[in-house]
Structure formats: structure tokens, C-alpha cells
Amino acid sequence: MALIEIRNLHKAFAGRAVLCGVNLEIPQGEVTTIIGRSGIGKSVLLKHVIGLLEPDSGSILLEGRDLLQLGRRGRSAVKGRFSYMFQHLALLDSLTVYENIALPLEEHARRGSAGDIRRRVLAMAERMELEDTLAQYPSQLSGGMAKRVAFARALVTDPEIVLFDEPTTGLDPIRKRMVHDMIARHQKDKGFTAVLVSHDIPDVFEVSQQVAMLEDGVIIAAGTPAEIQASENLRVQGFLRGTEGLESGIISV
């Protein structure tokens, strides 16, 4: 059974349809990657899952329960099981690196005492090689370091489900590889369910157990990386080869 099930999701902004009936099942304990062209609505889809956006119609089920039908308290409880890594990181820029990582723990006292919080933050910082930056502010960090801080903040609560919105945007190929390795390693260690939005082909095939392609507001293909790579869908093949849109004239320079 899928952990998260997205059913017939529709969303339009100012009359422009972005999601036109998205259907997708996200299995538990695996990495699902959503691929597709820039601006096609991948991040919009992810923001619906975490509850930052409300759909015009459709439903999102978590273990069979419709998230959109939950009350405020129910939603808050469900959100506690999620973590979200923003494309532009969204670190709180008036807090230090330490305070940023500790924030989700400190704001939920049930997640540990002060000593316990400190221990967990330091352990996470050590895993992310951030020990020397704990007193610095996000604006004082390099892009790669800031990504690691966002990554640490997303994982420090040991969430069941982690949503990554284009975590490798703006990174060089080596650092992209590092981020993908980091996701794969931590996912294996902790066993969380990950949903990754990316257009890093073919790198994401190595970290994902399932890949889904979003195009024209719907999922046009979903399957294992091997299945997607072997897909006979011309649009999938065009995207994988980097020629989609150019051939059909959808993209104009």
C-alpha cells in the first residue's frame, strides 16, 4: 500500500492550470523522484503534499486519510511527520546555523530536553561537517554549506517523510553528486520516505526507487528508473535526452 496517494489533483493560478488531474502513489521507505521541465509544476505539487498550497480539487491521502479533510490540529500532527527542504533553502537568516538546526526541536519541547537537543544538533552538525560554522549566520555561508544546513534542519527531527524541492539547484556537478549521495545515504540509514523534485538526469536514477514524470499538469509516466529509461513514451525519451520540446517546438528560445 502506498504511504501517500495523490488523487486527481487540480490547481490553477489566475486562470492558468498548472496541475490538471495528477495521480501518483508514493511508496513507504523509498525515494520517489518527480522529474519534468522547469516551471511545469513540480514544486507546486510538492507544496500541496506539505500543505503550503490548497488544491482546487482532488485529494491527498496519507495512509488512507485525506489530509485536506483533517482539522487544524490533525494537520499539525501530520505535519510533524514531514520535513521539507526548500529549493531556496528558506533558512531563518537572523538565526545562527546552530539555532536554525535546533529550531524544530526547540519549538517542540516533546522532542527532548535542552541537553538532548544540543546533543542531537551537534551530532547532526558533525554528520554534515558543519561543526565549524555553528556560530555563523546563513548569509556568511557558501551555497554548498547552506544546503547542508537546510539538509540538517530537515533531518534533525528524524522525520518519516522528507520532501526535497530541487536540492541541487545552483550546485556544480561534484556538489550535486554529493547532495544525491547524502540523500541516498541518510535515506538508507534512517529509512524515511523521500520525495525528490529534480531535473538532474541521469543522477536521480541512482538514488531513486521510483521516478515519475510530470508534463502538462499530469503524470505521464511512473515506474522504476529502469522502466522510465526504457519508456517508449516519446516525451519521456525527449526529456531524458534533453530534446523534448525542441523537436515539437514547445520550447522557443
Place this chain on the structure above:
Amino acid sequence: MNTSETSPVWPSFYGRAVLGFVGELGRMALFCASALAKAVTPPFGFRRILQQVLFIGAKSLSIVALTGLFTGMVLGIQLYHVLIRFGSETVLGLAVALSLIRELGPVLTALMVTGRAGSSMAAELGIMRISEQIDALDTMSIDPVRYLVSPRLVAAVICFPLLTAIFDVVGIVGGYLTGVVLLGTNAGTYLWRMEAGVVAKDVYGGFLKAVVFAVIVCIVCCYQGYMTHRNRESFGARGVSYSTTTAVVMSSVLILVSDYVLTSILL
């Protein structure tokens, strides 16, 4: 002919404007109710409240004291020259004190804090909104209103009356400097008239106004910053600038309007 062709447009234009205004007012009222409710229910976030007391209160102290001093000095000179025409310069102390305690203290303190701290609240929350920091709080199950707005509201309610009291005292000293030291009114008369004429109701009234202004300034400035993304006229950095300007202008106008209403009720 032209009039009949264009006339249907005007009702819809005004209708939309009125609906927009009422809707905005409703959203602000809900925002205010939410912030107030979260300010009085645990968890309280004492550390964040203290940080805001430092920012809104302690760091506004010098500018409030300076404004109070010169306001009192100007009042001393102006009132002396008016009162002496009627041979009533002996009530100078009372006139200065009542002007400051009832009106100028709460109003000018609120206006100064709006310019210093209110604009900063709107800008900070606006930047947090456009850089998705508020969304990030939401995804971490941290209530952004409880985390960002309620501590500011509590701190403002604590600080405004205290700053107003300081403004009043420093203003009275300023009036003394010009009225007594510079223009030669009798010192004993200045102080005695003030002591005899000012009653507790005047002081409480001034503090009540300060508390109301604190809520207005904090809610308007936080709301404008928090809702920066809803601006239809400007986006990004310009949106934050627009929110900040709107926050300061709206707070200032509401302070003056509510001052009139409160004065009418209190007197």
C-alpha cells in the same frame, strides 16, 4: 450618452473597492484575534518576548526621551506666552502635565515607536515572507503567528505604557526647564499646581491609550509584513517597501483616529 454607457462601471468599481476594504478589515481582525489568543495561551516563548522588549522598549528609550524632552520644552514656551496674556502663568505646570499625560505622551510615543520599531517589524516579516522563511516555519509545525507576532504583541503592550510614562516625566522636566529656569515662572507654583491638578484618572487614561496604540501598531505592522505576498501592486523587494510604508502610514493614521475616539470616551 456617454454617461449612460459608462454608468454601470462605477457601481461595480466602488462595489469591488468596498468589498476589498471590508475583506481586508476582516482578515486583519482575524489576524489580531489569532495573535491575541496565542499571546495568552501557552507556550508563551518568554525568550522571544524578552528579545522584543529589548528591541521595542529598551532600544526606543533614547529617542522617546529626546522627543519627550523637546516636546515638553516647546510646550513650556508656547503655553507660557499664551497663559501670561491672561495672567495665568501659575497654571503652566498643570497645563504642561495634562497635555503630556492625556494626549501628547501616548500619541507621540506611539508615533515614534511606529517609526522606529513598527517599520522594522513590517520589513522583517515582509522579507521573511518573500524568502519563504514563514513557509519554512509552517512546514516545521511551528505556528508563524505564535512564533513571530504574539511575542511582539506582548512586548508592545508591556513597553508602550512604560515608554509613555518616561515620555511624560521627561516632558514635564522639559517644561520645567523652559517655564521655570528660562522664563522665570515660580518653581514651587509649577510643581504644586501640577500635583494638585493631575488626578489618577488622567494617568490611567494615558496608559489605556498607550495599550490600545500598542495593539494597533503591532497588529498593523505585523499584518502588513506577514501579508506582503498578497500585495497586488508590487512584488519582491518593492513589495516589502510598499508593506513597510503602508504599515507606518496606516498605524499613524489609526493612532490619531483612535486617540480622538478614546478621548471622547474618557473625558
